[in-house]
Amino acid sequence: xxxxxxxxxxxxxxxxxxxxxxxxxxxxxxxxxxxxxxxxxxxxxxxxxxxxxxxxxxxxxxxxxxxxxxxxxxxxxxxxxxxxxxxxxxxxxxxxxxxxxxxxxxxxxxxxxxxxxxxxxxxxxxxxxxxxxxxxxxxxxxxxxxxxxxxxxxxxxxxxxxxxxxxxxxxxxxxxxxxxxxxxxxxxxxxxxxxxxxxxxxxxxxxxxxxxxxxxxxxxxxxxxxxxxxxxxxxxxxxxxxxxxxxxxxxxxxxxxxxxxxxxxxxxxxxxxxxxxxxxxxxxxxxxxxxxxxxxxxxxxxxxxxxxxxxxxxxxxxxxxxxxxxxxxxxxxxxxxxxxxxxxxxxxxxxxxxxxxxxxxxxxxxxxx
Amino acid sequence: xxxxxxxxxxxxxxxxxxxxxxxxxxxxxxxxxxxxxxxxxxxxxxxxxxxxxxxxxxxxxxxxxxxxxxxxxxxxxxxxxxxxxxxxxxxxxxxxxxxxxxxxxxxxxxxxxxxxxxxxxxxxxxxxxxxxxxxxxxxxxxxxxxxxxxxxxxxxxxxxxxxxxxxxxxxxxxxxxxxxxxxxxxxxxxxxxxxxxxxxxxxxxxxxxxxxxxxxxxxxxxxxxxxxxxxxxxxxxxxxxxxxxxxxxxxxxxxxxxxxxxxxxxxxxxxxxxxxxxxxxxxxxxxxxxxxxxxxxxxxxxxxxxxxxxxxxxxxxxxxxxxxxxxxxxxxxxxxxxxxxxxxxxxxxxxxxxxxxxxxxxxxxxxxx
Numbered sequence: 150x151x152x153x154x155x156x157x158x159x160x161x162x163x164x165x166x167x168x169x170x171x172x173x174x175x176x177x178x179x180x181x182x183x184x185x186x187x188x189x190x191x192x193x194x195x196x197x198x199x200x201x202x203x204x205x206x207x208x209x210x211x212x213x214x215x216x217x218x219x220x221x222x223x224x225x226x227x228x229x230x231x232x233x234x235x236x237x238x239x240x241x242x243x244x245x246x247x248x249x250x251x252x253x254x255x256x257x258x259x260x261x262x263x264x265x266x267x268x269x270x271x272x273x274x275x276x277x278x279x280x281x282x283x284x285x286x287x288x289x290x291x292x293x294x295x296x297x298x299x300x301x302x303x304x305x306x307x308x309x310x311x312x313x314x315x316x317x318x319x320x321x322x323x324x325x326x327x328x329x330x331x332x333x334x335x336x337x338x339x340x341x342x343x344x345x346x347x348x349x350x351x352x353x354x355x356x357x358x359x360x361x362x363x364x365x366x367x368x369x370x371x372x373x374x375x376x377x378x379x380x381x382x383x384x385x386x387x388x389x390x391x392x393x394x395x396x397x398x399x400x401x402x403x404x405x406x407x408x409x410x411x412x413x414x415x416x417x418x419x420x421x422x423x424x425x426x427x428x429x430x431x432x433x434x435x436x437x438x439x440x441x442x443x444x445x446x447x448x449x450x451x452x453x454x455x456x457x458x459x460x461x462x463x464x465x466x467x468x469x470x471x472x473x474x475x476x477x478x479x480x481x482x483x484x485x486x487x488x489x490x491x492x493x494x495x496x497x498x499x500x501x502x503x504x505x506x507x508x509x510x511x512x513x514x515x516x517x518x
Numbered sequence: 519x520x521x522x523x524x525x526x527x528x529x530x531x532x533x534x535x536x537x538x539x540x541x542x543x544x545x546x547x548x549x550x551x552x553x554x555x556x557x558x559x560x561x562x563x564x565x566x567x568x569x570x571x572x573x574x575x576x577x578x579x580x581x582x583x584x585x586x587x588x589x590x591x592x593x594x595x596x597x598x599x600x601x602x603x604x605x606x607x608x609x610x611x612x613x614x615x616x617x618x619x620x621x622x623x624x625x626x627x628x629x630x631x632x633x634x635x636x637x638x639x640x641x642x643x644x645x646x647x648x649x650x651x652x653x654x655x656x657x658x659x660x661x662x663x664x665x666x667x668x669x670x671x672x673x674x675x676x677x678x679x680x681x682x683x684x685x686x687x688x689x690x691x692x693x694x695x696x697x698x699x700x701x702x703x704x705x706x707x708x709x710x711x712x713x714x715x716x717x718x719x720x721x722x723x724x725x726x727x728x729x730x731x732x733x734x735x736x737x738x739x740x741x742x743x744x745x746x747x748x749x750x751x752x753x754x755x756x757x758x759x760x761x762x763x764x765x766x767x768x769x770x771x772x773x774x775x776x777x778x779x780x781x782x783x784x785x786x787x788x789x790x791x792x793x794x795x796x797x798x799x800x801x802x803x804x805x806x807x808x809x810x811x812x813x814x815x816x817x818x819x820x821x822x823x824x825x826x827x828x829x830x831x832x833x834x835x836x837x838x839x840x841x842x843x844x845x846x847x848x849x850x851x852x853x854x855x856x857x858x859x860x861x862x863x864x865x866x867x868x869x870x871x872x873x874x875x876x877x878x879x880x881x882x883x884x885x886x887x
Binding site: 257261264281330359360448 | 602631632633648650703706727836
């Protein structure tokens with residue numbers, strides 16, 4: 150993995166040169182994890198534009214004493230400093246070595262107003278320059294290490310749901326909360342470090358609430374049961390929604406299910422290199438709107454996933470930009486009929502030069518449990 | 519609960535007047551939860567100094583469309599606005615009504631450099647003024663509603679550990695990870711919404727690592743097993759550590775155990791109204807130092823708990839300030855012998871005018887399982 154992280158830092162250097170920065174002070178923990186593999190809760194990192202891969206003499210990592218051993222194991226290839234105020238300590242070092250006029254970027258989209266003052270003080274003569282999104286832009290395009298983690302996270306969720314159904318975990322009489330807990334436990338059984346977000350189990354009329362939190366509501370025969378959940382593996386988040394019917398589906402349930410399924414297929418089909426993110430949303434949305442349910446599809450079509458459960462790109466009318474190979478995104482249209490029930494179908498997929506690679510493999514046929 | 523939140527907002531107004539602020543824009547979600555009860559993931563709140571309890575005409579809450587129903591239920595007593603960019607929308611409203619020179623505080627310890635610019639733009643003629651810690655200072659002193667939530671969270675952890683031991687969950691042959699999972703599941707059984715942080719189970723030589731993460735290491739007879747864990751109830755975090763021995767304790771284990779226990783007793787005894795937080799740390803630390811293990815107690819004595827697992831006050835040599843009635847803190851000395859094993863004993867307690875109220879009630883006698 151060391152080579153992977155070194156490669157990512159090298160990509161940062163190219164962006165520093167584009168932005169005429171001598172270095173960047175990275176303080177966001179996910180960005181630090183992305184660039185070093187470090188998973189602790191306190192760290193900072195300076196990447197210098199002038200370093201070369203394999204000879205990163207000026208790149209410095211800092212964490213506190215609790216993580217001494219962990220840092221040696223996870224960040225063996227970089228100079229390490231131990232200090233509790235990691236970001237301030239590295240800013241001080243930048244200031245101390247700033248013999249000439251230095252431009253050092255900082256993550257202005259993460260650093261607070263108060264902390265920025267303290268960093269500027271510590272950096273002394275060096276110029277702290279806003280440099281938002283330098284690492285995030287790299288994170289948009291997943292490398293194969295990341296895609297493998299996402300693949301394992303999606304597999305854990307797929308297997309958990311298969312186990313749940315196979316062992317009769319989805320049946321009238323159980324509560325939403327019981328089902329949520331079983332699903333989360335089964336993901337752990339399949340290698341997840343935890344759920345990737347709070348599991349949504351929504352039965353009957355609750356399925357019409359897009360972001361319902363599971364309750365003591367008892368599942369009943371005839372219910373639509375909407376399950377939105379994911380697994381966390383190596384820091385990467387999977388995201389999948391399936392909606393099933395307990396017993397035989399009523400006509401109205403089948404109708405909205407098949408509509409959402411058609412919209413989801415259209416949405417996945419639109420996830421093509423160079424497509425505008427708004428157009429991807431439109432591809433699915435128009436299927437639902439044409440059937441007269443446009444007002445019942447209340448949210449965007451999807452979002453990026455990776456080290457965060459929600460990250461760029463946003464696939465919605467509010468989103469901006471184009472699809473590139475290597476992006477990992479969800480496609481999750483839904484139709485919600487208040488007081489009655491709702492259906493959402495969601496996959497996680499990776500954009501490839503030709504067809505997207507589907508990571509969540511559970512069937513999207515209507516399942517009657 | 520409405521009255522509780524109204525009372526808290528009234529306390530904010532008193533602090534606004536002290537700071538010569540006309541209003542404050544609250545954007546930190548925990549502070550918003552504290553002041554309104556709202557638990558969603560997107561919100562902003564403006565509290566005006568001029569309002570009166572029971573007549574908060576100018577106090578405005580904002581969240582997005584996903585939380586329309588939830589906001590009606592959780593924040594019935596305030597004017598509600600629905601907008602996705604909650605903070606910007608409220609800043610705009612502040613700007614629109616700023617007919618004179620207005621001083622509006624913002625949470626500069628939470629708002630990022632980039633967001634601050636956007637807020638200042640939106641606020642137009644109103645002066646956005648740094649106002650860090652206004653709500654956090656109130657949160658330092660817990661009211662009885664909060665203490666009851668902490669009490670339930672501590673009880674869930676106590677009961678989970680009792681169940682674990684009673685059902686033989688702590689035995690040679692199991693892995694640290696298995697024990698961690700069982701403990702977390704049992705906390706759910708006792709009403710926790712989840713663990714309050716990632717459970718630490720550290721056996722044998724791993725117990726010498728203060729913040730060890732559970733692994734596949736198999737528990738063996740003779741091991742010290744250090745368990746640091748807590749439950750989350752109504753948003754409040756409990757925190758407890760117990761260290762037991764599998765089988766009969768060796769002399770060295772008993773020696774450091776009793777030393778840590780004496781230090782912990784001394785630390786709890788020092789948690790008195792008006793005590794300096796450094797002196798509380800010293801009270802426990804000197805017991806360990808006097809026995810020659812000062813270098814093996816690597817961290818501060820404790821920290822505040824509440825809506826965050828780590829919050830003010832810090833009980834350590836780096837901390838500042840004095841103890842007040844109503845603070846909720848941990849007391850958690852430890853001695854760690856690298857390669858051999860370690861002991862930490864930690865309680866959560868509430869400062870009362872006389873003796874602190876202990877919330878974690880599991881025995882601190884040396885337990886040989």
